[in-house]
Amino acid sequence: MKLSRVLLPILLTSWLNAACASTATTATNTAGPKPATTAYEPVRGQAGKDVIWIPTPPGLIDKMLAAAKVTDQDRLFDLGAGDGIIAITAARQYGTQAVGIEFNPDMAQFARRKVAEAGVTDKVRIITGDIFQEDFSSATVVTLYLMPHLNLKLRPLLLKMKPGTRVVSHAFTMGDWEPDETMSYLHAQGYFWVVPAQIEGNWVMTGLDGGPMRMSMSQSFQNIGGILSRGSQNHAMLGARLRGDEVKFQFITQDRKVHAFTGRVEGRRITGTVVSDYMHTPVEITRP
Ligand SMILES: C[S@@+](CC[C@H](N)C(=O)[O-])C[C@H]1O[C@@H](n2cnc3c(N)ncnc32)[C@H](O)[C@@H]1O
Structure with missing residues (x-):
C-alpha cells in the first residue's frame, strides 16, 4: 500500500511530462517549416492497371490529331491518359474539349498538374477511373495507346458509337477492322478509323x-x-x-x-x- 502511494504520483507525473513534451514537439513542427514533400514523378514503363505507362511522342500526337481532323467543336477522350499529353495537346493546339481517363490516382493527379501548367484547365478534365467502367460515349474523337487485346475488348463499344466518331490508336490495330489511314513518326506507328454506320x-x-x-x-x-x-x-x-x-x-x-x-x-x-x-x-x- 505504502509503496503504491509513493509510486503512483511519480508514474503519473512522468506520463504527463512525456505527453506535454510530445505536444510541444508537435506544436513546434506545425509552427515551423513543413517537412519537404516530394512531388510524384511517374517513371516510363511503370505498371498500370491493364497496361504500363509510356507517353506517346509529341511528333506522333501531332499526326494522330491531324488524321482525326480535330477541331474546337470536338470532344476528345484519351483512354488511359497517363500524364495527359494527348488531351493537353488537343486543347492547346485545336481548342478541343478533352477528357483523359486514368486509373492510377497519382498519375491522374500528376496529369491535372500538367493540365494546370499548360493553362488548359477550362478545356481538359482528367477523370480517375477505369476505361472499362467510365462512359465515353459522348466522344467525337477517341485516342488510345493500350495493347492489342485491350483495343479488341473496346472494339464493340467503339463500333456502337455515333457513326463518324474518329478513333486513333498509337501502335496497335483493331484486329480485322482495317484502319482508314495509318501514320508514322520515327519508329512510332498510328492507326485511324472512322466508326461506320450499320447499313447491312x-x-x-x-x-x-x-x-x-x-x-x-x-x-x-x-x-x-x-x-x-x-x-x-x-x-x-x-x-x-x-x-x-x-x-x-x-x-x-x-x-x-x-x-x-x-x-x-x-x-x-x-x-x-x-x-x-x-x-x-x-x-x-x-x-x-
Ligand atoms: C501506354 S500509357 C498511354 C498514356 C497516354 N494515353 C499517351 O498516349 O501518352 C497507358 C496508360 O493507361 C493507364 N491505364 C492502364 N489500364 C487502365 C485502365 N483500365 N483504365 C484507365 N487507365 C489505365 C496506365 O496507367 C497508363 O498511364
Missing part, C-alpha cells in the same frame, strides 16, 4: 423514274457492297464506299448509263442524290 441488310430506294429499287447491302466494318434490283433486273454496286455516315456507290442501268449515288445515313433512312449525265435526282432509301 435490305433497303428500298425511292425517287427514281421507273419506280422503287430494292437494295441489298453486305457490310464488313467500313467495307460495303450490294445489289440494286427492280423487277428481274439486277445492278451490282460499283465502288461502294462508307465513311462514317457517308455512303457512295455507282450502278449501271440497262441503258448502260453510270449513275452515282451520294448520301448520308440517319438510322433507318439514307437520303441523297443520284447523278448521271441526264439526271440529278434526290432519292430516299429506307428499310422495308
Whole structure:
C-alpha cells in the first residue's frame, strides 16, 4: 500500500511530462517549416492497371490529331491518359474539349498538374477511373495507346458509337477492322478509323423514274457492297464506299448509263442524290 502511494504520483507525473513534451514537439513542427514533400514523378514503363505507362511522342500526337481532323467543336477522350499529353495537346493546339481517363490516382493527379501548367484547365478534365467502367460515349474523337487485346475488348463499344466518331490508336490495330489511314513518326506507328454506320441488310430506294429499287447491302466494318434490283433486273454496286455516315456507290442501268449515288445515313433512312449525265435526282432509301 505504502509503496503504491509513493509510486503512483511519480508514474503519473512522468506520463504527463512525456505527453506535454510530445505536444510541444508537435506544436513546434506545425509552427515551423513543413517537412519537404516530394512531388510524384511517374517513371516510363511503370505498371498500370491493364497496361504500363509510356507517353506517346509529341511528333506522333501531332499526326494522330491531324488524321482525326480535330477541331474546337470536338470532344476528345484519351483512354488511359497517363500524364495527359494527348488531351493537353488537343486543347492547346485545336481548342478541343478533352477528357483523359486514368486509373492510377497519382498519375491522374500528376496529369491535372500538367493540365494546370499548360493553362488548359477550362478545356481538359482528367477523370480517375477505369476505361472499362467510365462512359465515353459522348466522344467525337477517341485516342488510345493500350495493347492489342485491350483495343479488341473496346472494339464493340467503339463500333456502337455515333457513326463518324474518329478513333486513333498509337501502335496497335483493331484486329480485322482495317484502319482508314495509318501514320508514322520515327519508329512510332498510328492507326485511324472512322466508326461506320450499320447499313447491312435490305433497303428500298425511292425517287427514281421507273419506280422503287430494292437494295441489298453486305457490310464488313467500313467495307460495303450490294445489289440494286427492280423487277428481274439486277445492278451490282460499283465502288461502294462508307465513311462514317457517308455512303457512295455507282450502278449501271440497262441503258448502260453510270449513275452515282451520294448520301448520308440517319438510322433507318439514307437520303441523297443520284447523278448521271441526264439526271440529278434526290432519292430516299429506307428499310422495308
Ligand atoms: C501506354 S500509357 C498511354 C498514356 C497516354 N494515353 C499517351 O498516349 O501518352 C497507358 C496508360 O493507361 C493507364 N491505364 C492502364 N489500364 C487502365 C485502365 N483500365 N483504365 C484507365 N487507365 C489505365 C496506365 O496507367 C497508363 O498511364
